Amino acid sequence: MNDVARLAGVSLKTVSRVVNGEAGVHPGTATRVLAAIDQLGFRRNLGARNLRRGSSTGTIGVLLEDVANPFYSMLTRAVEEVARQYDRHVLTGSSDEDPERERELALEFCARRVDGLLVVPAGLRHGYLVPEIHAGLPVVFLDRPAGDIVADTVLVDNLDGTVQAVAHLARHDHRRIAFFGDAPTIFTASERLRGFREGYARAGLKFDEDLVAMGPHDERTILDALRRTMERADPATALVTGNNRITVLVLRALANRARRPALVGFDDFELADLLNPPISVIAHDTTALGRAAADLLFARLAGDNSPPHRVTLPVHLIARGSGEKSQ
Amino acid sequence: MNDVARLAGVSLKTVSRVVNGEAGVHPGTATRVLAAIDQLGFRRNLGARNLRRGSSTGTIGVLLEDVANPFYSMLTRAVEEVARQYDRHVLTGSSDEDPERERELALEFCARRVDGLLVVPAGLRHGYLVPEIHAGLPVVFLDRPAGDIVADTVLVDNLDGTVQAVAHLARHDHRRIAFFGDAPTIFTASERLRGFREGYARAGLKFDEDLVAMGPHDERTILDALRRTMERADPATALVTGNNRITVLVLRALANRARRPALVGFDDFELADLLNPPISVIAHDTTALGRAAADLLFARLAGDNSPPHRVTLPVHLIARGSGEKSQ
DNA sequence: CACGTCAATGACAACGTTGTCCAGCTCGGG
C-alpha cells in the first residue's frame, strides 16, 4: 500500500480511502491511485485489515469426520451456501473420528479467529471449548451432541428412525431382525440401537442380543456379522443397517448370495432406488440439517443469545421394496 | 496477551517467549505465565502473528465446482490430507461452474493471503491470476487446464478414456454408439467428445453427429436425448456418458425401460458394481489426482521453480458387463 | 477583506504479535 501511495504520489491514507470506497477523494486522485494499484497488482491484506478493525475474519470453521463421505460433503455444501449469504468463507477439517485431532483442529481454528464453529463431534469431552464459547465464540454441534457441555445442537431423530425401521419390517412379518451399527461410542449409533430395541418392544417382539453387531465395521466384520446372524438355526430374516457406509458394506457382502435378508438402511444414498431390489431407507434431509445448523450459528453471530437450542429434525422411511421380504 | 502479562506480573515479551517456547525464560516465570494464560483462556492471534512475522498464513485455497459432488469431495479430502502433512489448512469454495464466482473466490482467497491455490477452473480466462502468480503465489490447475495462461496442471487422460470406451463397445459389436456429454465449453467434456470421435475413427465406424448430445444436462434433456438417439429407424445400441452425474441421470431415465442400450460411463462411482447389470466405467484415481496436484503445489512452495508441469494421469476401463450388449 | 465552511488530504496511533537490542542481576574466577 505504501508502494501504491508512492507511485500515485499520495499518502497512504488516501490509498486506503480509495480501496475502501470512502467518500471525499478527488475523482482525479482516485483514478491515479487505481492505476497505481493495477500497475503494482496490489491486493489489500485482509489479515491486517481485520486486525486493525478488530472485525470478524469472515470465516467459519467446520469440523467433521471426513469430507469425502457424501453425507458430510452435502452438509459442507449446505453450510457453505448459508455462509455465502452472510459473506463468510468456510475452513474445513476432517477429524477421522479422532477426538484429539478434533481438538487440535478446533483450537487451531480458534487461533485463526474464525467467527464461529460447526462441529460434528468425534469425542465426548468438549470442555476445551468452554473458554472460547465463554469468550463469545458461537459453536453449534451438528448431527451429534457435545459430550459434556450444553450448547446449540441440531440432530436428526435417530431413535425414531430405527423405531420406524423395525415397525416397517415387523409389518412385513419379520420376527427376527438384526442390527449392524457403528461403534456404540458414537452418539448416533447408540441412539439408533436404542430405537432398534424400542422398535422391538413396540412390535411386541422378543429382543435377541445375538442379532446385534456394533462396529466399527469393515468388510471382514460385516461378513462375520452376517454369518453369525443369518447362518444359524433361527436366522434373522431382516436387517437394519446403522448408516450409509454399513449399508454399502452389507450390499456388497450380500451381492452374490442367493438368499438375502430384507433390509432397511439408515441414511438415504444415491442409486438406492436403482438397485435390485431397491433399498428402503430411513432418510433425512441432509441439506436441511446443514442449513439449520448454519442458520443457528449466524443467528448467534447476529446477537441472538437465548438459551442453547436443541433442534431435532424428523426422519422418514422410504419404502422401496427391500424391506418387504427376504429374497 | 497484555492481560496475561499483567496477571503474571511480567512483560509482554516474556509472555510471547513462553507462548513460542523460546529459551531463556525462568521455569518459575514460565509456570506463572502458563497459569495466567490458562486462567484467562488466552489464545494467540495467528493473524497478528503472521502479519508480524511476514510468514505464511498456513492456508491453501481450493476452488471447485461443488463440494457436494463425490468426485470433488474426494479431491478435497486428498488435498486436505497432503496439506495436513505440511501443516496447512484448507479453505474451500464452490464456484458452481460460474467463472465470475470463481474469480471472486480466487481474489478473496488471495486477499486472505493463502499460501497457494488449487483450482478446478470453471472459466476460460485466468488472466486475473497473473499478477498473483507473478507475485509468487503458486497455483495448480486440477482436472481442467487454465484457459489462457501457462501454469501447473494435473489432468486425467480424458481423450484416451472415451477412445477406450468406444473400442470396448465396438469390440462387442456395437456399430452405433451415442455420446451424452457435459457442456462443450467444459474442457473435460470437449476432450471426451474428441476421444469419442477418435474412437469411432480407430474402430473404422461411421461417425453420426446425431448420436451426440452435449449438455448441460438435466432429467428432461436426458430423456430428450434418449428419445432422439434410441427411438429411430437406426437407433444407437450403445451409449457413452460423459461424467458421473450424466451416468446417474441416464440410469434413472432407463430404469423402467425394457430395452436398454449398452453403457459405459466416464468416472467410476460407488455401487456401480452392484447395479443390474453392473455398470462398466472409465475409472481414474481421484485421490491420486488430488494428491498429485497438492504435491505439486507444495513442491512449488518449497521452492521448486522449474517450468510449469503438465501431468496427465492414466484412466482405465473397468468392464463390468453393461458395455457388452443391449438388454 | 476577514471569516466561516467545506472538500481534499495527510500525520499519527493503534490492532496483537514478534525480532532486535539493551539493561540488570547473579555468579565464578582472578
Added chain:
DNA sequence: CCCGAGCTGGACAACGTTGTCATTGACGTG
C-alpha cells in the same frame, strides 16, 4: 573486590491496515 559471562527480562519498532483528528486551500458571504 572487580570484571566479564551468562541468564532473565523489558523497551521499542515493525508487520499492513484503518480510525481520528488536524491541516491545507478554495470559495462564498457579510
